[in-house]
Amino acid sequence: SQKIEQNSEALNIQEGKTATLTCNYTNYSPAYLQWYRQDPGRGPVFLLLIRENEKEKRKERLKVTFDTTLKQSLFHITASQPADSATYLCALLSGNTPLVFGKGTRLSVIA
């Protein structure tokens, strides 16, 4: 069956450290993988997209990698700040199906 899994439900890290979130998928051949941020009581906000032929994408303190052999994407936040605390969702676009989302990882950055 097709699955998209974000391995950690919750992740706590110290301010200033790098947060690394994982997204794994099975039985998909995604053309794109996207990451969203969701704050409590709010809708998700798009952060980054990475294509199947790209290994890495950066935006300010954010970095996303995509390994189609491992069927995995990693999402990094460097020099993390308490304001980065939120739930981060990965989503993939495969064939003609609409975006499929993972459950999300709730990140807490502790000052």
Add this chain to the structure above:
Amino acid sequence: ETGVTQTPRHLVMGMTNKKSLKCEQHLGHNAMYWYKQSAKKPLELMFVYNFKEQTENNSVPSRFSPECPNSSHLFLHLHTLQPEDSALYLCASSQVGSTAGELFFGEGSRLTVL
């Protein structure tokens, strides 16, 4: 007005009530979506409208009825709901054919069914 606007933000209804959720997008997009978000579950796609035509209906119970009168407005009509339908209902829009295909979400309507 910017982005995607959903009303109401909060709704409490009994199982015999009929209510509607409204979504409006000001981005000029040609696709609109309804998602359901329950605790500890991934976002569940309910309905997709491309160019006002419904293209997806993911086995959603008939007590949920979507309506898309034009490319900027989307409604979700609710009737005889169950307590397990309590969730955050998110509307989103996108531009079909854009490279990234990213979704722009509204703030959601928090529904409680008593």
